[in-house]
Amino acid sequence: MATYLDFEEPLKELEDQIVKTKEIGVDTEVDMADKIGELEKKLKSKTKEIFSGLTPWQRVQLSRHPDRPYTMEYIEGVTDGEFQELHGDRNVKDDKAMVGGFGLLDGETVMFIGQQKGVNTKMRQFRNFGMPNPEGYRKALRLMKMAEKFNKPIVTFIDTPGAFPGLEAEERGQGEAIARNIYEMMRLKVPVICIIIGEGASGGALGIGVGDKVVMMENTWYSVISPESCSSILWRSWEYKEKAAEALKLTSTNMKKLGIVDDIIKEPSNGAHRDHTGAIKNVKKAIKSYLTELKDSKPEDRIEARIEAFSNRGVWK
Amino acid sequence: MSWFKRSKEGITTSTKEKKETPEGLWEKCSNCKTIFAADDLAKNAYVCDRCNHHERIGSREYFEILFDEGKFKELDKDLTSGDPLKFEDTKKYTDRVKATQSKSGLTDAIRTAKGKLAGETLVIAAMDFAFIGGSMGSVMGEKIARAIDEAIKSKCPFMIISKSGGARMMEAGLSLMQMAKVSGKLGQLSEAKLPYVSFLTDPTTGGVTASFAMLGDLNIAEPDALIAFAGPRVVRETIGRDLPDGFQKSEFVLEHGFLDYIVERADLKKTLALSLKMFKN
Numbered sequence: 001m002a003t004y005l006d007f008e009e010p011l012k013e014l015e016d017q018i019v020k021t022k023e024i025g026v027d028t029e030v031d032m033a034d035k036i037g038e039l040e041k042k043l044k045s046k047t048k049e050i051f052s053g054l055t056p057w058q059r060v061q062l063s064r065h066p067d068r069p070y071t072m073e074y075i076e077g078v079t080d081g082e083f084q085e086l087h088g089d090r091n092v093k094d095d096k097a098m099v100g101g102f103g104l105l106d107g108e109t110v111m112f113i114g115q116q117k118g119v120n121t122k123m124r125q126f127r128n129f130g131m132p133n134p135e136g137y138r139k140a141l142r143l144m145k146m147a148e149k150f151n152k153p154i155v156t157f158i159d160t161p162g163a164f165p166g167l168e169a170e171e172r173g174q175g176e177a178i179a180r181n182i183y184e185m186m187r188l189k190v191p192v193i194c195i196i197i198g199e200g201a202s203g204g205a206l207g208i209g210v211g212d213k214v215v216m217m218e219n220t221w222y223s224v225i226s227p228e229s230c231s232s233i234l235w236r237s238w239e240y241k242e243k244a245a246e247a248l249k250l251t252s253t254n255m256k257k258l259g260i261v262d263d264i265i266k267e268p269s270n271g272a273h274r275d276h277t278g279a280i281k282n283v284k285k286a287i288k289s290y291l292t293e294l295k296d297s298k299p300e301d302r303i304e305a306r307i308e309a310f311s312n313r314g315v316w317k
Numbered sequence: 318m319s320w321f322k323r324s325k326e327g328i329t330t331s332t333k334e335k336k337e338t339p340e341g342l343w344e345k346c347s348n349c350k351t352i353f354a355a356d357d358l359a360k361n362a363y364v365c366d367r368c369n370h371h372e373r374i375g376s377r378e379y380f381e382i383l384f385d386e387g388k389f390k391e392l393d394k395d396l397t398s399g400d401p402l403k404f405e406d407t408k409k410y411t412d413r414v415k416a417t418q419s420k421s422g423l424t425d426a427i428r429t430a431k432g433k434l435a436g437e438t439l440v441i442a443a444m445d446f447a448f449i450g451g452s453m454g455s456v457m458g459e460k461i462a463r464a465i466d467e468a469i470k471s472k473c474p475f476m477i478i479s480k481s482g483g484a485r486m487m488e489a490g491l492s493l494m495q496m497a498k499v500s501g502k503l504g505q506l507s508e509a510k511l512p513y514v515s516f517l518t519d520p521t522t523g524g525v526t527a528s529f530a531m532l533g534d535l536n537i538a539e540p541d542a543l544i545a546f547a548g549p550r551v552v553r554e555t556i557g558r559d560l561p562d563g564f565q566k567s568e569f570v571l572e573h574g575f576l577d578y579i580v581e582r583a584d585l586k587k588t589l590a591l592s593l594k595m596f597k598n
Contacts, residue, residue, distance in 0.1 A: 012435070023512070040574050066486070073592070079488065091407050091425040126344030161539070163527075163546065164549075164555075165546070165547030165551045165552055165554060165555045166552065166555055167552055167555075167556050167560070167564075169494050169547075170545060170546060170547065170552060170564070170565060171573050173531070173573065173575050174527070174546040175526035175527040175530070175531050175544075175545070175546035175575075178527040178528070178546070179496075179500070179526070179527050179528045179529070179530070179531040179532050180531070180532070182496055182497050182500045182527075183500040183503065183504060183528075183532055186497065186501045186504055187504050189465070201369055201495070202484070202493060202524070203496065203523070203524055203527040203528075206493060206496060206497060206527075207527075209497075210497050210500075221492060223489045223490050224484045224485075224486060224488075224490060224493040224524070225484075225486055225489075231488055233486065234406035234407065234486060235406060235407060239407075240448050243406075244406075245487075247402065247405060248402070248403050248405065248486075248489040249402045249489055249490065250320055250489065255490055258401060258402075258490060258491065260490045260491065260494060295407065305506070306501070307501035307502070307504070309503065310494060310497045310498045311462060311498050311502070313491060313494035313495075313497075313498060314454075314456075314458050314459055314491055314495060314498065315398070315399040315400075315401040315455050315488075315491060316396050316397065316398055316399055316455045316456045316459050316496060317396070317397055317398075317399050
């Protein structure tokens with residue numbers, strides 16, 4: 001069953017009405033085409049109305065929508081199933097919150113990596129809610145290094161509420177693992193594209209988030225802290241999450257304006273969570289255009305430009 | 318009848334004749350509460366004689382301890398933060414910065430300087446916890462980046478003294494970017510084959526730990542310093558039970574393989590000079 005957020009309720013009502021009208025049409029054999037057309041038009045304009053006026057907090061809610069496509073679905077989608085998952089960091093274990101492997105993008109090999117959330121309660125636990133341990137980051141780095149060795153571009157999908165803040169994670173150097181990834185990604189000789197497809201929470205996101213192109217899907221967020229945690233620290237209460245979401249300027253539009261991300265990938269008009277095929281199509285198109293743009297530049301020029309781009313992200317006087 | 322009898326009444330010294338103790342003459346160890354003459358504590362590099370507790374100190378004290386005769390040239394002294402997000406929580410970010418500046422006499426949470434250590438040129442970036450918890454914003458990123466450029470230009474080693482709660486929330490996404498920015502610059506330093514010493518002091522957490530503080534050719538720390546990605550409170554809430562003794566302290570981090578060595582403040586200069594000599598000779 002699809003989940004509807006409170007601000008999406010009017011859409012659900014219209015959708016239900018359409019279904020009902022269709023049923024009546026079938027039952028009574030009366031032509032309801034006009035009525036249905038009218039309702040569909042209404043649904044379209046209502047969708048546009050709701051999605052064009054989203055508040056930052058509503059976008060945060062959408063980024064976490066349980067019906068959104070997750071990393072694996074994007075990978076399977078853009079490769080048309082021609083993907084082989086590769087496991088393990090060759091050291092401690094295989095982190096289920098981070099996935100990766102080679103895939104074929106219209107015949108070209110690409111290394112895909114990303115945080116993976118679970119699709120149901122059991123899987124959410126299995127995937128540790130998309131919160132990787134150090135092994136996850138180290139697996140990601142191992143795969144990126146392999147991609148570099150065989151001269152294959154890298155695409156990362158970012159969707160995490162944060163790196164896991166557990167006891168073992170600390171013991172095994174969560175900080176070092178993320179730091180190492182950031183450092184190494186900055187110097188990878190192959191093109192790197194990072195796409196925020198859901199939640200981009202802080203260091204946990206940045207740990208696979210350094211590339212030649214860093215882009216956000218429309219209804220996602222990316223910042224140094226989640227609005228809830230920010231609220232609890234700065235306002236000393238969880239009640240100010242809406243305000244915090246506003247203040248952090250964490251939406252794709254704001255982040256683009258601040259020059260922190262390079263581009264925004266449009267989602268279908270009713271959001272990626274209602275139209276997976278549409279979302280995957282847009283993502284694939286974007287990846288292909290970035291890869292075409294990047295493939296002819298020299299590795300050393302790309303690295304220099306990458307360092308330069310990140311060096312310019314900051315404001316001081 | 319009482320055994321003793323007061324012959325004089327109460328305190329007779331008049332307020333005018335009272336001798337005031339000047340401020341800052343005495344300091345209390347924040348761990349064992351022993352009271353020291355402030356001068357003695359300073360002479361002892363702000364380490365408690367009795368319990369060896371290393372008091373938190375700032376860039377001023379570290380520069381004094383490390384640079385020969387306390388002489389150095391400060392770099393990019395006047396860099397201060399902008400307010401790109403027009404951030405406001407219970408207070409405006411700009412007001413918070415101004416208030417902290419006038420209270421601490423600092424411009425931001427880090428100072429960078431070039432000087433000599435045991436006769437050899439060295440660039441140091443040292444954080445000040447007194448400035449919004451040593452938080453890392455655009456200014457910190459830019460100052461470290463420029464300090465690294467200076468080290469590359471002078472072909473000298475580079476050192477960061479970390480003492481920070483992590484990224485500065487009021488610069489949100491931009492402060493996150495500083496982790497990547499500094500890491501990129503460290504790559505250039507590495508390319509120039511110049512040593513980078515990361516010195517972790519109490520506390521080093523969050524985004525600082527998850528970037529340049531863990532990337533030293535040498536990662537070294539003061540004793541008993543909190544070194545963490547997620548702070549102990551968050552970890553405790555996550556796992557729902559008490560944390561083992563010494564969790565996330567320097568000694569723990571050393572045992573788990575993320576530090577090269579721990580050094581007492583009194584030996585810091587000597588030890589560091591030797592390490593740098595090893596890289597050079």
